[in-house]
Amino acid sequence: MSVRLAIIGAGLMGADHAKIFADDLPGSQLQVICDMDQARAKAVAVATGARDVSNNPEAVIARDDVDAVVVASPDFTHAPLSMACIKAGKPVLCEKPLSQSSVECLQVMDEEMARGLRFVQLGFMRRYDQSYVEMKQALEQGQLGRALMMHNFHRNVETPAADFTGAMAITNSAPHEFDVVRHVLGCEYAAISAYQPQRSDARLAPVVMVLETQEGQLITIEVNNNAAYGYDVRAELVGEAGSIAINPVSYTRTDAKLANATAYEADWRGRYAEAYRRQNRAFLRFVKTGNFPEGGSSCWDGYCSSVVAEAGVRALNEGCKVPVEMIAKPEFYA
Numbered sequence: 122m123s124v125r126l127a128i129i130g131a132g133l134m135g136a137d138h139a140k141i142f143a144d145d146l147p148g149s150q151l152q153v154i155c156d157m158d159q160a161r162a163k164a165v166a167v168a169t170g171a172r173d174v175s176n177n178p179e180a181v182i183a184r185d186d187v188d189a190v191v192v193a194s195p196d197f198t199h200a201p202l203s204m205a206c207i208k209a210g211k212p213v214l215c216e217k218p219l220s221q222s223s224v225e226c227l228q229v230m231d232e233e234m235a236r237g238l239r240f241v242q243l244g245f246m247r248r249y250d251q252s253y254v255e256m257k258q259a260l261e262q263g264q265l266g267r268a269l270m271m272h273n274f275h276r277n278v279e280t281p282a283a284d285f286t287g288a289m290a291i292t293n294s295a296p297h298e299f300d301v302v303r304h305v306l307g308c309e310y311a312a313i314s315a316y317q318p319q320r321s322d323a324r325l326a327p328v329v330m331v332l333e334t335q336e337g338q339l340i341t342i343e344v345n346n347n348a349a350y351g352y353d354v355r356a357e358l359v360g361e362a363g364s365i366a367i368n369p370v371s372y373t374r375t376d377a378k379l380a381n382a383t384a385y386e387a388d389w390r391g392r393y394a395e396a397y398r399r400q401n402r403a404f405l406r407f408v409k410t411g412n413f414p415e416g417g418s419s420c421w422d423g424y425c426s427s428v429v430a431e432a433g434v435r436a437l438n439e440g441c442k443v444p445v446e447m448i449a450k451p452e453f454y455a
């Protein structure tokens with residue numbers, strides 16, 4: 122039986138999700154593409170063979186011919202649309218972040234716990250990226266000894282909008298880092314500090330964060346949204362007995378003019394194509410079996426990222442170390 126899907130939001134990510142389901146994931150059927158911008162919805166529907174288009178997300182979620190939903194509209198829509206999916210009893214793959222407000226994350230968790238079933242898988246797809254999978258394995262198999270530090274770099278060519286701020290770098294870009302570090306190390310955060318170097322122009326400077334885990338490990342995260350040269354994500358996990366680092370992913374090398382060179386991509390979609398496929402395949406299995414994917418990202422994980430991001434924004438604004446204070450993890454998400 123095919124899972125009949127609705128994709129809400131037909132921008133960069135929605136179009137990418139639709140293409141993955143249409144091209145790579147048998148067992149799914151694109152039923153509706155929904156976007157406030159009907160031209161975008163139609164273009165994605167034509168490109169992927171989706172059956173219908175809409176500009177009304179709530180009506181789409183309620184449709185009898187929709188089994189499950191992918192939310193890829195802007196951040197502020199994620200929590201309300203996830204809540205609507207839970208109320209309709211439909212599994213949802215919701216893009217990150219669940220919400221930029223930890224209070225709103227708690228409301229989604231409450232709704233899910235009240236239903237007594239898991240409905241929401243979050244789009245923290247780095248958990249499915251082979252580099253992080255191998256890092257986690259190396260740590261769990263004891264090759265590195267106890268984890269001491271993890272250094273993370275997230276660089277984009279330029280900010281998505283001219284008015285993108287340091288706070289947005291923390292609430293929109295850094296959550297991938299917050300989540301994947303928690304996932305790889307199996308840790309929770311205790312405190313965060315955030316800094317920015319001075320640029321020579323008016324562009325947004327990188328945000329550099331130092332986080333302490335509850336087990337006393339140190340995590341550094343650089344989010345540089347104006348790195349200029351390409352999309353580049355790096356990480357190194359340092360243990361007491363060894364370290365493991367992500368290799369740059371590149372299929373070719375050019376040798377010319379007395380140099381060898383590999384190319385950078387302009388954005389994340391190529392770098393993480395296989396991670397998105399694995400994540401979306403896991404979501405389909407979740408829809409079919411009702412079993413939440415092992416290692417998948419839940420509302421609890423969305424809440425944790427949101428609490429850290431809120432503390433990070435405070436740390437940046439106030440220039441001080443801020444404690445990360447979370448509720449106890451509900452048994453429901455154990």
Ligand SMILES: NC(=O)c1ccc[n+]([C@@H]2O[C@H](COP(=O)([O-])OP(=O)(O)OC[C@H]3O[C@@H](n4cnc5c(N)ncnc54)[C@H](O)[C@@H]3O)[C@@H](O)[C@H]2O)c1
Pocket residue numbers: 129130131132133134135155156157158161178193194195196198216217218244245246293389
């Ligand atoms: N997992 C990842 O690696 C990753 C990468 C980039 C973006 N994202 C997240 O994905 C989401 C979408 O990002 P994007 O880059 O595709 O943005 P985008 O601006 O390209 O697309 C968003 C689309 O949503 C539509 N939209 C706005 N409000 C809507 C509503 N209420 N109902 C239906 N459609 C609506 C817009 O018209 C637009 O077409 C964001 O929340 C972002 O944080 C995740």
